Amino acid sequence: MPARSRAIATLGAVAACGLFLAACSSSGSGTSGSSGGSSAGGSSTAAGGSSSASTGDNVLGTPKAAAGSPIVFGLLNIESGPVTFPEVRQAEEAAVKYVNAYKGGIGGHPIKIVSCATDGQPSTSQRCANQIADQNPVAILGGADTGAPGAIPVWARKNLAYLGGVPFTPVEQNYANAAIFSSISTGDNAAASVYAAKTLKAKSAAVIYTSDTQGTASGKIIINTMTNAGISKITKIALPPTSSDVSSAVATAMGAHPDVIYVDAPAACPGVLASLKQLGNTAKIFGVDPCTAPKAIQGANGGADGLYFAGPTLDAFAGTPETALYLAALKKYAPSIALDSLAAIGFQTVINVQTALGSFTTADLTTAKILAAFKTGKATHNFMGHDYTCDGKQLAGATAICNAYEQIRQVKGSKIVAVSPDFVTAGSYYKP
Incomplete structure (x- = not known):
């Protein structure tokens, strides 16, 4: 996960085991379990x-x-x-x-x-x-x-x-x-990338990442892990960290007609997600933890609904x-x-x-x-x-x-739910 904008950092908060990421969940953790319907709204x-x-x-x-x-x-x-x-x-x-x-x-x-x-x-x-x-x-x-x-x-x-x-x-x-x-920054992005490929069966993706040092590094993790997990076509889209106009990046992502769009640009998340919704995006969307902060969800005007992300706790x-x-x-x-x-x-x-x-x-x-x-x-x-x-x-x-190990979650309306109740890992699909 790249360095994030403080303005949106207010979230109210596999091992290679075959084709299904969930099959690699651990039974050893005393705290693994579904997060159920935890609120993503202002109260959290x-x-x-x-x-x-x-x-x-x-x-x-x-x-x-x-x-x-x-x-x-x-x-x-x-x-x-x-x-x-x-x-x-x-x-x-x-x-x-x-x-x-x-x-x-x-x-x-x-x-x-x-x-x-x-x-x-x-x-x-x-x-x-x-x-x-x-x-x-x-x-x-x-x-x-x-x-x-x-x-x-x-x-x-x-x-x-x-x-x-x-x-x-x-x-x-x-x-x-x-x-x-x-x-x-590594385990979360890698696990989410494997989930996209192995559980959601994505074959193509567009990755929007911030073009600073940290963003470029995490973007590389996503792209390489997706490739290793079987996503054959990946469109790379670098977004300047100070850019206020995301229209070109969104147009490029949608123009590639991918199965998955991964938003690894924390400060730009609300704008990117809102634009994707406005333009009628049908690809599954992934993002990093700041994309699911209450202010980011609110700013996305419904565009965050359905977004998948990974968290280590x-x-x-x-x-x-x-x-x-x-x-x-x-x-x-x-x-x-x-x-x-x-x-x-x-x-x-x-x-x-x-x-x-x-x-x-x-x-x-x-x-x-x-x-x-x-x-x-x-x-x-x-x-x-x-x-x-x-x-x-x-x-x-x-x-x-x-x-x-990470827990895969999804934004559903105003709530965040665990789609992988147990913790999962990218395992051998992540190669530095």
């Missing part, structure tokens, strides 16, 4: 939105407060420039408040996040990383930062573990000291015990947060870290022992997601990714 744009599940303090459990000297973790997150993702930091900070108040932190000590805002430029991320490193964190919590290639060398020099987060670039996806629990309103806890914690600690998949990954990051390290003493918090807690090579429960297995084999060309 923030943590205070309505839900069928209880979001009271009883969902959070019995308080168990941490005390004493804090355990410091670093965090870099892109929060200035043309695109920002503050919801990742906000979700991680909310999760820290929750585990400090209800889970006893780590070894009874409270977790403390020291963060630095980046702007997507590697030079800025490098400067931020040096500032964080000076504060002697025990490890780094992954954020959402397209400038991560500037920070990772700093973490490597300091021999720091990098845990979770939103892995936008190959640099953090292959950092030797990383354990990343969800795949965004359960929808916030799936109605499971973990999504109920997620909503309750955010309602208590970050009530105005945008509930998109990036926020869910941020929250997931902290919960997984506290689960793995919660019984550690401060003396145990060495990089070697921290990494050993995650790199067991065994399937491990992943909060609101498919089980993670840190064995370097879950996603081709991305040894730090511990889970490449």
